[in-house]
Amino acid sequence: MRVLVTGAASGLGLALARRFTERGDRVLATDLAADPRDAATGTSADGGTDAHTAAPAAYRRLDVRSETDWDSARAWVEAEWGGLDVLVNNAGVAGGGRIELCSMDDWSWIVDINLFGVVRGTRAFTPLLKEQGSGRIVNVASLAGLVHPPGMGSYNAVKAAVVAFSETVAHELAPYGVGCSVVCPSYFRTNLMASLRGGDTDLAAHMTQLVDKSPISADDIAAAVLDGLDRGEELILPDEPARAAYALKLGDRAAYDAQLRATAARVKEREA
Ligand SMILES: NC(=O)c1ccc[n+]([C@@H]2O[C@H](COP(=O)([O-])OP(=O)(O)OC[C@H]3O[C@@H](n4cnc5c(N)ncnc54)[C@H](O)[C@@H]3O)[C@@H](O)[C@H]2O)c1
Numbered sequence: 001m002r003v004l005v006t007g008a009a010s011g012l013g014l015a016l017a018r019r020f021t022e023r024g025d026r027v028l029a030t031d032l033a034a035d036p037r038d039a040a041t042g043t044s045a046d047g048g049t050d051a052h053t054a055a056p057a058a059y060r061r062l063d064v065r066s067e068t069d070w071d072s073a074r075a076w077v078e079a080e081w082g083g084l085d086v087l088v089n090n091a092g093v094a095g096g097g098r099i100e101l102c103s104m105d106d107w108s109w110i111v112d113i114n115l116f117g118v119v120r121g122t123r124a125f126t127p128l129l130k131e132q133g134s135g136r137i138v139n140v141a142s143l144a145g146l147v148h149p150p151g152m153g154s155y156n157a158v159k160a161a162v163v164a165f166s167e168t169v170a171h172e173l174a175p176y177g178v179g180c181s182v183v184c185p186s187y188f189r190t191n192l193m194a195s196l197r198g199g200d201t202d203l204a205a206h207m208t209q210l211v212d213k214s215p216i217s218a219d220d221i222a223a224a225v226l227d228g229l230d231r232g233e234e235l236i237l238p239d240e241p242a243r244a245a246y247a248l249k250l251g252d253r254a255a256y257d258a259q260l261r262a263t264a265a266r267v268k269e270r271e272a
Pocket of ligand 1: 006007008009010011012013030031032062063064065090091092093094113140141142143184185186187188189190191192193195211218
């Protein structure tokens with residue numbers, strides 16, 4: 001298969017690029033840095049990808065905020081491969097913060113990367129995939145797109161939008177033979193929190209702990225994503241905490257609301 005991964009210099013993108021490469025797929029890894037040596041460190045905070053060191057053969061700079069970068073990535077794919085089988089819209093940043101603390105600039109920043117980055121990528125490749133009559137778009141959202149903890153308004157909102165957009169794309173492109181999956185993991189170890197904005201130091205400390213202390217590595221998530229794709233799943237919940245949290249919301253809404261209100265009450269206690 002011919003696979004393009006965004007945000008592939010670190011964390012989940014790096015782990016996915018390695019896993020696809022290892023199983024013999026052709027991978028175009030992309031990220032912000034112009035030079036892959038500045039991007040791919042080979043070690044990442046995920047604590048799990050080092051066992052999988054297969055380096056993707058091709059790397060290009062692709063800032064998901066730039067339509068020009070997307071156009072040139074598509075031109076590269078068409079010239080080098082004559083098409084694309086899997087587009088993984090993985091690049092993302094961390095945001096959030098209590099409502100009055102997260103500025104509109106921070107909202108615009110996270111919408112531009114985590115939501116519009118996915119939209120730009122999907123728009124750039126949809127004509128090609130429709131013409132091929134094949135291919136799959138894989139959007140990395142988050143469990144936060146399905147269950148919505150307090151204090152994380154901007155992150156929850158953009159990830160929920162990615163879930164809604166992905167379902168729309170799956171339905172809209174099905175008649176053309178093109179699929180779309182959305183990935184909704186819980187917290188796992190990566191460098192994600194280095195990007196955090198949102199003006200809320202209390203929340204930042206809490207979220208950083210959840211990511212850094214998670215028992216789940218980026219490679220665990222990457223392996224589960226590939227399994228989910230092999231099964232043709234459109235909603236991929238790649239870890240047990242994510243499956244349990246979403247099942248609670250669907251199965252016992254009162255318990256779900258009580259749990260998140262207790263979380264909000266603890267935040268209020270810390271304010272006092
Ligand atoms: N780590 C978690 O706990 C967690 C949980 C759920 C979902 N996610 C999602 O997983 C995805 C990958 O994040 P990660 O945890 O591996 O973090 P990470 O910070 O380790 O990797 C993210 C990569 O995206 C790149 N990136 C950031 N902005 C970019 C842009 N404008 N254009 C191109 N690349 C850009 C970064 O350079 C980095 O290499 C994100 O969408 C994130 O929201 C992460």
